[in-house]
Amino acid sequence: xxxxxxLGENTFPFHAIDEKRDAFAAALEGYDxxxxxxxxxxxxxxxxxxxxxxxxxxxxxxxxxxxxxxEDGGGYVGVHCASDLxxxxxxxxxxxxxxxxxxxxxxxxxxxxxxxxHPEDSEFGVxxxxxxxxxxxxxxxxxxxxPYQVEWDDDLQVLARMDHPDLDEYPxxxxxxxxxxxxxxxxxxxxxxxxxxxxxxxxxNAVEWADAN
Numbered sequence: 001x002x003x004x005x006x007l008g009e010n011t012f013p014f015h016a017i018d019e020k021r022d023a024f025a026a027a028l029e030g031y032d033x034x035x036x037x038x039x040x041x042x043x044x045x046x047x048x049x050x051x052x053x054x055x056x057x058x059x060x061x062x063x064x065x066x067x068x069x070x071e072d073g074g075g076y077v078g079v080h081c082a083s084d085l086x087x088x089x090x091x092x093x094x095x096x097x098x099x100x101x102x103x104x105x106x107x108x109x110x111x112x113x114x115x116x117x118h119p120e121d122s123e124f125g126v127x128x129x130x131x132x133x134x135x136x137x138x139x140x141x142x143x144x145x146x147p148y149q150v151e152w153d154d155d156l157q158v159l160a161r162m163d164h165p166d167l168d169e170y171p172x173x174x175x176x177x178x179x180x181x182x183x184x185x186x187x188x189x190x191x192x193x194x195x196x197x198x199x200x201x202x203x204x205n206a207v208e209w210a211d212a213n
Contacts, residue, residue: 001031001032002031002032002047002048002207002208002211003031003032003034003045003046003047003048004028004031004032004033004034004046004047004048004049004050004207005034005036005041005042005044005046005048005049005050006024006028006033006034006035006036006050006052007036007037007038007039007041007042007049007050007051007052007053008020008035008036008037008052008053009037009053009054009055010037011054011055011089012054012055012089012096012097014189015052015054015080015081015189017035017037017052020052020188020191020194021035023191023194023195024050024052024194026195027194027195027199027200027203027204028050028203028204028207031207034046039058039059039062040062042058042062042065042066042069043061043062043065046069046074047074047075047211048074048075048076048077048207048210048211049066049069049074049075049076049077050077050079050203050207051076051077051078051079051082052079052080052081052082052188053081053082054081054084054087055087055088055089056082056084056085056104056107057088057089057104063106063107066110067106067110070110070179070180070181070182071180073180073181074180074181074210075180075181075182075183075207075209075210075211076110076180076181076182076183076210077183077184077185077203077206077207077210078111078182078183078184078185079184079185079187079188079203080146080148080185080186080187080188080189081115081188081189082111082184083111083113083114083115083148083150083184083186084114084115085100085103085104085107085108085111085114085115086099086100086101086102086103086114086115087099087100088100109179110176110179110182111176111182111184112152112153112155112156112174112176112178112179112182112184113150113151113152113153113156113171113174113184114150114151115148115149115150115186116148116149116150116151117149118146118147118148118149119147119166119167120146121144121145121146121147121189121190122144122145122147122164123142123143123144124142124143124145124147124162124163124164124165124167125140125141125142125162125163125164126140126141126142126143126160126161126162126163126172126173126187126198127140127160127161127162127163127169128140128159128160129158129159129160129161130157130158130159130160132157132159132175132209133205133208133209134159134173134175134183134202134205134206134209135159135160135173135202135205136205137201137205138160138198138201138202138205139198140163141196141198143187143192143193143196143198143199144190144192144193145187145188145189145190145192145193146189146190147162147164147167147170148170148172148186149167149168149170150170150171150186152171152174153176155176155178156171156174156175156176157174157175157176157177158171158173158174159173159174159175160172160173160202162186170186171186172185172186172187173185173186173202173206175209181209181210181211182210183206183209183210185199185202185203185206187199187202
């Protein structure tokens with residue numbers, strides 16, 4: 001059975017993994033799933049990492065384990081805040097977030113893109129633009145979520161794009177096969193999205209594809 005490590009945190013209430021735990025567990029029912037905030041779990045054994053970290057600060061050992069996992073053929077599926085590679089927990093107790101000037105370089109290379117900003121949560125369309133195992137069985141759909149504006153590399157395979165009345169057609173789903181079995185889904189902020197049939201299908205398909213080796 002595919003072993004999935006879902007790694008998140010509770011540092012930021014808007015992405016607290018304890019608030020999303022049941023939704024991830026339901027979406028990944030049937031797999032051997034561990035949902036944790038323990039970043040040392042990256043040094044353990046698993047087949048696919050589902051990354052739901054906002055603050056991507058890792059020790060050298062944790063980062064080496066993550067990168068080694070992918071280099072050795074393991075799967076990586078970033079969800080929503082996984083591409084926020086500049087936000088960190090604030091040192092000032094009166095603040096919530098600090099922001100780095102540049103994204104974490106090793107993770108930026110791995111994912112192939114990173115979060116820039118977002119407007120308020122809204123309803124928008126997701127248009128499937130490529131046939132791929134991750135989009136198999138998924139038609140264009142509408143969702144209420146936090147629309148991520150992202151920067152992305154030219155050599156990614158973009159599988160779905162945003163259809164938002166006020167934004168460009170930013171990628172919503174992509175793969176970065178130049179780095180390995182790496183996929184990213186920008187959706188996943190709201191409970192409504194995490195329980196949406198199309199999101200669940202994309203996530204499960206991405207896990208299956210990432211574990212194809």
